[in-house]
Amino acid sequence: MLPADIEPVIRDPKATPPGHRIDLHHSMCFGCGSEAPVGLRIEVIAGEGLTVTAAMKVEDWMQGGPGVIHGGVLSAAFDEVMGTSPLLLRKPVVTGHLEIDYAKPIPLGSTVHFTGEILGGVRRKVYTRCVAHLGDPANPVAAAHALFIAIDLEKHFSGYRERAVHSQHQNGA
């Protein structure tokens, strides 16, 4: 999936420091919003360099097959974790392409640990990968690659903002 012309990218000096949560982009976001009525509430933590980490408890409402996570929920979690990583470059992005290898069933009640990394960029394109495990990094349960496209936030959402759902404590997007 990586293009031949991929170039290295550099972490922005003003990016969230390692060990700290990368700021919420929207409190009503399905992936990270702390006020979303239904959502994953994932906290993405900046790592060293171009890496991020996150953890997600697999709740009963995330069930797909009996006793295991729904594949779409896991996909949304990967999207959130990898989609937050370009903020280390101080670039807001949207998902262009996301692909996932589901290696093992993930039981309800487990905690999925994610480690994501920015691989490089070409113009507005940011290439990322992410691995998920249940506590043993040597035993991954899923892995993903995704391409994100940097956007101008104002322009990108200009035709949709009137539909936005707000909370009482909305912090903007």
Ligand SMILES: CCCCCCCCCCCCCC(=O)SCCNC(=O)CCNC(=O)[C@H](O)C(C)(C)COP(=O)(O)OP(=O)(O)OC[C@H]1O[C@@H](n2cnc3c(N)ncnc32)[C@H](O)[C@@H]1OP(=O)(O)O
């Ligand atoms: C969400 C809020 C933001 C705030 C942020 C922070 C954290 C958030 C965490 C959020 C996590 C959750 C995040 C979510 O869930 S985001 C929600 C899901 N994603 C979307 O809704 C995006 C919908 N798509 C679009 O709006 C447009 O298509 C975009 C903006 C992506 C590009 O349309 P635009 O007209 O602007 O640009 P362009 O068409 O010239 O393309 C530019 C370049 O990209 C290449 N390309 C494009 N698509 C693909 C593709 N599928 N595979 C391979 N390549 C692709 C294209 O060839 C070109 O390459 P090159 O010619 O340079 O070589």
